[in-house]
Each structure stands twice: as C-alpha cells, then as structure tokens.
Amino acid sequence: MTALIGLSLLLAIFLLGLPIFVAFFAFNIGAAIYLMGAGGLTLFPGSILNTMTTSELIMVPLFILLGELLFRSGTIEILFDSVDTLIGKLPGREYVVVVAVSVLLGALSGSAIAVAALLGRTLLPAALDRGADTRLMSGMALGGACLAPIIPPSILIVIIGMLSGSSISQLMAAGVVPGVIAGMMFFVYIQVAVWRRSDRARTTVDTGADGAEKLRAVARLLPFSIVVFLVLGLILLGIATPTEAAATGVFGAVIVAAIFGKLSLRLFRDSIEGAVILSAMLLVIMATSTIFTQLLAFSGFARDAVDFVNGLDVSDLALFALLMLLPFVLCMFLDQIALLLILVPIYLPIIQAHGFDPVVFWTALLLNLSIGAITPPFGYALFALRAALGPKASLGDIYMSVLPVVAIMVALIFLIYAFPPIVTWLPSFL
Structure with missing residues (x-):
C-alpha cells in the first residue's frame, strides 16, 4: 500500500508540470529518506556515477545530434517535395504524402507531439486550403507520427533497451516490419475513405511530374538513404554496434547537409x-x-507486483491486454519518457515471470505509448495539432479524425502478440 501511495504521488508530481528530472529527483530524495532514513541518500552518488559512465549512453546524444542536423539544415523540405513528386497520380495522394512525411519526421524526432505541431503549422493548412478532408488529413498526420517510437533512430528504443537490459540492436530492427505493416494498413484505410467520399475525384491529384522529374526526385532521396544505411543497415549487417551506427549516422547527416548546400x-x-x-x-x-x-526493489514493490499478477487467474492474452491498458491510459497525461521510467522497472519482472518475449513486448509497449498520446479525450498530441491548426479544425474534428487510427494501431499491437515473427524475424538475422 505504501508503494502504491508513493507511485500515485509521483504521478501527481508529473501532472504538476515540473520537468521530469526535477520530479524524479524530488521523489527519489523523499522516498529514500522515508524508506532508509538520511543514510539512504548515499545511494545517489554511486547510482549517478554508474549510469553516467555506461558506454551505451554515448548513442543518446549522437542520435539527438543526427536529428538536429537534419531538422535544422532544412533538408526535410527537400524530402517532402521528393516524396510528393514520386507518389504522383493516386487516389488520396495528399493523405499518403502526409503519412509518409509524418513517419519520417517521427523517426527523426521520436515524438508524436512534435510531429503534430510541425505538420499543423506547415503542411496541413495548405492541404486543407486545397479542399482536403479535415478529419482524414489530421488522422493520417497523427497516425504516421504514432510509428515514431519503433522506427530507428529512436531515442525511446535506446532508453527502453537500457532500462530493460534488452538488446538495443534487436529492438531497432524489430520495429521495421511492424512499421511497414502499419503503413500498408493506413494506405488501405485512405483508399477506402477516399472511395466513400462523394468528391473523391478531387483527391486524385497529379503532380504533373514527368519521368525526368521523378528521376530527379529519386536522386534527391538517395542522400537520405546514406543515413538509413549508416544507422540501420550497418546494424543489420552486423558491421556496427548501435553506438557506432549512431556516430556514422551523424556523419551521414553532415554529408546530406553538404550535398544540398546547407x-x-x-x-x-x-x-x-x-x-x-x-x-x-x-x-x-x-x-x-x-x-x-x-x-522499488528495496521497498519490495516489484516482488509484490509479480506475486499479485501471478495470483490472477487470467490467460496470457488477458494479462498482455491488462499490461497494455495501463500505459494506454496514463500516456494521455504523462510524457512518454516519464512513463517508461515508471513502468519498465515494474513490468520487467512480470514479463520475465510469464515468459513474454522481451523484444515483442517492448515493441508493443513503444507503440502503445504513442497511441495514448493521440487518444481522446486527453491525448496531448491532439491538443498540439488543434493549437497548430487554429480555426482550420475544431477539437471535435481532431477527436473524430483519430478514432480509426487508434483502432488500427490497437489492432497492430494485438497482431504483433498473435504473430511474434512480425517483430522477431528481422532481429533473428543479427
């Protein structure tokens, strides 16, 4: 009971809007003194030193620098124009472009809320002015952003890998196939939605690009393939560790910026x-x-949580659903990183005790985090998109736009559970 009260207090501190590191430090100090007295504070120096000297943490600033270089160099605009040109004449073309761009931006930023704010200020207003459907456009922007946590390079993958002791390389490879499947599911949904619209002819737009222009678009995309290969390709080929791949990815981002004169x-x-x-x-x-x-270990909460779950007379599927339900709700209110720091130490002994595949489970959890951020009524990415779009979309439109997306992503999570090779096939080659 004491541990539950403590966790509730921690959640309340987060909801006050304090920075995550301030909230955690304040809670840890109070909890250490309560559990062990003033002597409990002696845990802090050693724990901080051990964490700060962990070699795997080197990749964190490197991946962040990679994203900063691509964002600030303005190469994202070149990426969007090239994708737009290549898609060409296609029913619902503008919606497909938004999904593609939001996925790419999400991979670079790792944040659904950042993608929502960026697209709401740039791409979406122009598309809505051309007659695009507000709900479908908003939903697809948020849907693509949902894939951010599982697409390398993702800082959340690094964090969850370190917290859980799982292979970061395998977690990075694990998200590729689910990401492709999600993209296919979004494409089918777009085609069905466009077909049902009475003005669907207006959504079949041709860029007017000829073969030469499309070849130039491919050429403009080739430099970005350098970054993809230097990050994910080297890991999959077994040539580089995630830390080394992060460093080569930064080098690739510098090359891309140089190629485009930025x-x-x-x-x-x-x-x-x-x-x-x-x-x-x-x-x-x-x-x-x-x-x-x-x-948590000292208080006995982790052991009590495992004993409680072991005492539940439920199937593995029901347990999986229960473990997914909690972050689905909490991520409407809390930052993704904050929630990871709370849940992973609690979930780790539970999934070990019940034999869940860690790569499958953590990949599903990463997807779940972004779904909570776009789920009505409190998903914070929804408010970011509404604020960015201003009068072009009501909050009701934003709410309705995302319901099919949430259904698709929830279906993907349980598809991953039902068919683990979707996640484990690519990491098996490492």
Missing part, C-alpha cells in the same frame, strides 16, 4: 547546442531512473 558553421553550432541541452536532461533522467529502480 552545411555551415551556424548549423553545427545550433545543432550541437540543441543536442547538448536535450542530452543533458535525458542523462540526468536516466540517472534518477536507476535510483528509482533501486528504491
């Missing part, structure tokens, strides 16, 4: 500054999460 000292300065600030916050958060895990 490379400058100011780009380096701004990208490094942004990466340092965010990396410092994440490293402090990771250090505090280590202390939190130790406090």
Whole structure:
C-alpha cells in the first residue's frame, strides 16, 4: 500500500508540470529518506556515477545530434517535395504524402507531439486550403507520427533497451516490419475513405511530374538513404554496434547537409547546442531512473507486483491486454519518457515471470505509448495539432479524425502478440 501511495504521488508530481528530472529527483530524495532514513541518500552518488559512465549512453546524444542536423539544415523540405513528386497520380495522394512525411519526421524526432505541431503549422493548412478532408488529413498526420517510437533512430528504443537490459540492436530492427505493416494498413484505410467520399475525384491529384522529374526526385532521396544505411543497415549487417551506427549516422547527416548546400558553421553550432541541452536532461533522467529502480526493489514493490499478477487467474492474452491498458491510459497525461521510467522497472519482472518475449513486448509497449498520446479525450498530441491548426479544425474534428487510427494501431499491437515473427524475424538475422 505504501508503494502504491508513493507511485500515485509521483504521478501527481508529473501532472504538476515540473520537468521530469526535477520530479524524479524530488521523489527519489523523499522516498529514500522515508524508506532508509538520511543514510539512504548515499545511494545517489554511486547510482549517478554508474549510469553516467555506461558506454551505451554515448548513442543518446549522437542520435539527438543526427536529428538536429537534419531538422535544422532544412533538408526535410527537400524530402517532402521528393516524396510528393514520386507518389504522383493516386487516389488520396495528399493523405499518403502526409503519412509518409509524418513517419519520417517521427523517426527523426521520436515524438508524436512534435510531429503534430510541425505538420499543423506547415503542411496541413495548405492541404486543407486545397479542399482536403479535415478529419482524414489530421488522422493520417497523427497516425504516421504514432510509428515514431519503433522506427530507428529512436531515442525511446535506446532508453527502453537500457532500462530493460534488452538488446538495443534487436529492438531497432524489430520495429521495421511492424512499421511497414502499419503503413500498408493506413494506405488501405485512405483508399477506402477516399472511395466513400462523394468528391473523391478531387483527391486524385497529379503532380504533373514527368519521368525526368521523378528521376530527379529519386536522386534527391538517395542522400537520405546514406543515413538509413549508416544507422540501420550497418546494424543489420552486423558491421556496427548501435553506438557506432549512431556516430556514422551523424556523419551521414553532415554529408546530406553538404550535398544540398546547407552545411555551415551556424548549423553545427545550433545543432550541437540543441543536442547538448536535450542530452543533458535525458542523462540526468536516466540517472534518477536507476535510483528509482533501486528504491522499488528495496521497498519490495516489484516482488509484490509479480506475486499479485501471478495470483490472477487470467490467460496470457488477458494479462498482455491488462499490461497494455495501463500505459494506454496514463500516456494521455504523462510524457512518454516519464512513463517508461515508471513502468519498465515494474513490468520487467512480470514479463520475465510469464515468459513474454522481451523484444515483442517492448515493441508493443513503444507503440502503445504513442497511441495514448493521440487518444481522446486527453491525448496531448491532439491538443498540439488543434493549437497548430487554429480555426482550420475544431477539437471535435481532431477527436473524430483519430478514432480509426487508434483502432488500427490497437489492432497492430494485438497482431504483433498473435504473430511474434512480425517483430522477431528481422532481429533473428543479427
């Protein structure tokens, strides 16, 4: 009971809007003193030192720097124009483009809320002015963003891998096939939705691009394939570890910026500054999460949680559903990283006790985190998109737009559970 009260207090502190590292530090100090007295504070120096000197953490600032370089260099606009040109004449073309771009942006930022805000300020208003359906356009933007946590390079993959002790390489490879399947499911939904519209002819738009222009679009996309190969390709080929792949990915981002004439000292300065600030916050958060895990073990909460779950007379499927339901609800209110830091130490002994495949389970959990962020009525990415779109869309439109997307993503999670090779096939080659 004491542990439950403590976790409730931690959630309440997060809801106050304090920075994650401040909330965790404050809670850890209070919990250590309550459980062990003032002597409990001696846990802090050793835990912080051990975490900060973990070699795997080197990849965190590198992946952040990779994203900063691509975002700040303006190469994302080139990426969008190239994708738009290649898709060409297709029913619902603009919706397909939005999904593709939101997936790419989500992979770089790792955040559904960041993608919602960015697309709501740039791409979506122009598409809506051309007559695109508000609900379908908004839903597809948020749907593509949902895939951010499982598409490399994803900071959330690194964090969950370190917290759970799972292979980061396998987790990165695990998200590729589910991401492709999700994209196919979105495409089918778009075609059905466009077919049902009475004005569907207006959504069949041709870019007017001829063969030469499409070849140029392919050529403009080739530099981005450098980054993909240097990050995911080297890992899958067994040539590089995730840390080494993160470093080569940064090198690839510099090459891409140079190819498009965007490379400058100011780009380096701004990208490094942004990466340092965010990396410092994440490293402090990771250090505090280590202390939190130790406090959970000392309090006996992790053992009690396993005993409670073992006492439930439910099937593995029902248990999986229950474990997915909690983050689905909590992520409407809490930051994804904050929720990971709370749930992974609690879930880890449970999935070990019940024999869940860790790669499958953590991949499903990563997907779940983004679904909660776009689920009405409190999903915070919904409010970010509504604020960015302004009068072009009501909150009711945003709510209705995302319901089919949530259904698709929930179906994908249980598809992953029913057919684990969807997740485990690609990592099996590592």
